[in-house]
Amino acid sequence: MSSLSRDDVAHLAGLARIDLSDAELDKMVGELSVILESVAKVQQAGAEDAPPMSHPMPLTNVTRPDEVRPSLGADAALAMAPASELQRFSVPRILAED
Amino acid sequence: MSTDIIRSSAAEIADALARREVSSVEVTSAHLDRIAAVDGDVHAFLHVDAEGALAAARAVDDRRAAGEELHVMAGVPIAVKDVMATKGLPTTCGSKILEGWIPPYDATLVSRLRAAGMPILGKTNMDEFAMGSSTEHSAYGPTRNPWDLERIPGGSGGGSSAAVAAFEAPLAIGTDTGGSIRQPAAVTGTVGTKPTYGGVSRYGLVALASSLDQAGPCSRTVLDAALLHSVIGGHDPMDSTSIDAPAPPVVEAARRGDVKGMRIGVVKELGGEGYQPGVRARFEESVQLLVDAGAEVVEVSCPSFDFALAAYYLILPSEASSNLAKFDAMRYGLRVLPEGVDDPSAEQVMAATRDAGFGDEVKRRIILGTYALSSGYYDAYYGQAQKVRTLISRDFSAAFDKVDVLVSPTAPTTAFRLGEKLDDPMAMYLNDIATIPANLAGVPGMSLPSGVAEEDGLPTGIQILAPATEDARLYRVGAVLEKLLVDQWGGPLLATAPELTAKGA
Numbered sequence: 044m045s046s047l048s049r050d051d052v053a054h055l056a057g058l059a060r061i062d063l064s065d066a067e068l069d070k071m072v073g074e075l076s077v078i079l080e081s082v083a084k085v086q087q088a089g090a091e092d093a094p095p096m097s098h099p100m101p102l103t104n105v106t107r108p109d110e111v112r113p114s115l116g117a118d119a120a121l122a123m124a125p126a127s128e129l130q131r132f133s134v135p136r137i138l139a140e141d
Numbered sequence: 142m143s144t145d146i147i148r149s150s151a152a153e154i155a156d157a158l159a160r161r162e163v164s165s166v167e168v169t170s171a172h173l174d175r176i177a178a179v180d181g182d183v184h185a186f187l188h189v190d191a192e193g194a195l196a197a198a199r200a201v202d203d204r205r206a207a208g209e210e211l212h213v214m215a216g217v218p219i220a221v222k223d224v225m226a227t228k229g230l231p232t233t234c235g236s237k238i239l240e241g242w243i244p245p246y247d248a249t250l251v252s253r254l255r256a257a258g259m260p261i262l263g264k265t266n267m268d269e270f271a272m273g274s275s276t277e278h279s280a281y282g283p284t285r286n287p288w289d290l291e292r293i294p295g296g297s298g299g300g301s302s303a304a305v306a307a308f309e310a311p312l313a314i315g316t317d318t319g320g321s322i323r324q325p326a327a328v329t330g331t332v333g334t335k336p337t338y339g340g341v342s343r344y345g346l347v348a349l350a351s352s353l354d355q356a357g358p359c360s361r362t363v364l365d366a367a368l369l370h371s372v373i374g375g376h377d378p379m380d381s382t383s384i385d386a387p388a389p390p391v392v393e394a395a396r397r398g399d400v401k402g403m404r405i406g407v408v409k410e411l412g413g414e415g416y417q418p419g420v421r422a423r424f425e426e427s428v429q430l431l432v433d434a435g436a437e438v439v440e441v442s443c444p445s446f447d448f449a450l451a452a453y454y455l456i457l458p459s460e461a462s463s464n465l466a467k468f469d470a471m472r473y474g475l476r477v478l479p480e481g482v483d484d485p486s487a488e489q490v491m492a493a494t495r496d497a498g499f500g501d502e503v504k505r506r507i508i509l510g511t512y513a514l515s516s517g518y519y520d521a522y523y524g525q526a527q528k529v530r531t532l533i534s535r536d537f538s539a540a541f542d543k544v545d546v547l548v549s550p551t552a553p554t555t556a557f558r559l560g561e562k563l564d565d566p567m568a569m570y571l572n573d574i575a576t577i578p579a580n581l582a583g584v585p586g587m588s589l590p591s592g593v594a595e596e597d598g599l600p601t602g603i604q605i606l607a608p609a610t611e612d613a614r615l616y617r618v619g620a621v622l623e624k625l626l627v628d629q630w631g632g633p634l635l636a637t638a639p640e641l642t643a644k645g646a
Binding site: 134 | 242243244245246338339352378381382384445448450451452454455462466469470471472473474475476479484485486487488489490491492493495496499501504505507508509511512515521522524525526527528529530531532534535566567570581582583584609
């Protein structure tokens with residue numbers, strides 16, 4: 044289970060939206076398998092009965108009053124956008140052709 | 142004021158400023174001159190803001206001249222790690238995907254630096270998105286260790302540690318997700334503290350792993366770290382994970398420096414095999430000094446720490462893969478169109494951009510995290526790592542029932558050569574073996590210099606760990622040990638570092 048095939052890595056890269064080149068894929072298959080083998084050690088820690096810990100502080104539902112306060116204006120928010128139009132982010136098409 | 146401003150501590154500079162023996166413009170200029178002279182070799186900075194720093198310095202000098210009551214650190218310049226959002230100053234996180242990005246807002250801790258009147262000298266180099274232990278994963282080239290320019294300054298905050306070690310800044314901001322403040326401090330002969338998780342606001346800190354990240358001070362002395370810690374610490378309503386309490390009394394603790402009757406635990410699992418002889422020798426001598434100063438030292442076992450590295454390298458990539466999804470080429474940062482595709486979709490643009498904009502280590506960790514979170518593998522990897530995290534936290538609790546603080550070497554080795562571990566990710570990851578448990582449990586930790594290893598003449602560090610919110614204990618113990626060691630050395634350790642050759646001076 045700890046070893047990954049080239050197809051597995053290509054699939055994961057697709058899920059992560061990273062367009063890896065063939066050379067990158069070749070290199071990463073070996074590296075990831077070594078890392079995975081090492082981190083699989085967590086399965087030998089005898090932790091089956093321990094509750095999972097997601098966060099170091101026991102915080103739940105930190106809320107604040109729902110009050111209007113100043114925020115970034117459109118110009119500031121858009122200043123660093125790759126492209127903008129009509130005070131909005133301009134993006135490539137988001138739907139497929141058909 | 143001493144004739145050599147740049148070699149003064151931040152506390153000394155603050156005192157001299159308050160007594161008007163020197164102006165902030167003079168202090169800031171001296172550091173900018175030093176940066177101009179040595180940073181071509183060291184490469185601690187990705188961006189130097191001479192104009193902004195001098196303007197801030199002039200403003201403080203004017204206010205002081207007008208008789209205004211100022212913050213104790215007003216006029217003391219500082220360098221900020223390039224992972225903190227700084228309004229009007231580039232913030233790249235060491236990544237090409239954010240090249241040229243200028244944030245529209247300040248991180249809370251940056252606002253606090255500005256409010257205190259601390260001129261920001263510039264932004265320091267780092268491993269891309271703080272993923273690394275050497276700064277070699279910076280997209281803008283590595284930082285070099287001032288002790289030996291062929292060696293790494295630690296990472297991810299190698300720019301901040303090197304800036305402080307090379308006297309380019311008296312203070313710097315670092316961030317520590319698995320040791321990125323403490324390990325660089327250890328290998329450069331400087332001081333660094335990772336506060337309790339939630340002790341310093343993360344608002345405006347570009348997140349790597351949200352449940353582990355913590356910003357903190359980098360300095361040359363324990364007192365300086367405390368002074369900076371107290372500027373940036375304390376509750377921030379803009380960060381929902383911020384602890385709702387004032388900053389702990391760290392400055393008082395650093396000034397008090399007393400270990401009589403304190404119980405100190407040496408962590409059995411963090412030492413021994415895999416630790417360089419010189420690192421172990423200096424550590425043992427430091428422990429003996431603490432015994433001589435009246436502390437009671439016992440060995441403490443934290444058996445789950447053996448699984449910390451594995452748990453960390455599942456939890457961190459998992460959180461990182463999620464956090465870094467925001468770099469989608471739509472709202473800020475790089476946008477690259479895929480080659481040979483007419484009218485590409487947003488998804489294709491995103492995938493092409495992330496391939497072009499992220500470096501190898503970032504891609505590796507995002508894909509590892511994507512795997513660890515996939516259905517079918519989640520329980521075996523991420524879920525299991527979260528359970529191990531509980532065991533580690535329990536080990537800390539049990540240890541702190543017996544002792545007030547824990548100690549260990551900060552890093553297993555001294556600074557290694559640039560390139561030495563670049564092609565072996567697991568070897569690189571092992572640098573953080575002693576620092577990671579604190580991040581997993583959220584407890585505070587400090588590294589301070591323990592000497593130099595006789596086999597290579599390079600600095601070694603000792604780590605102090607305390608229970609959550611008891612950051613003051615780090616400074617109490619650190620201050621005592623620092624004083625005893627400096628007395629023994631006959632001066633600060635950095636005074637023995639080789640002189641950097643000034644360029645164009």
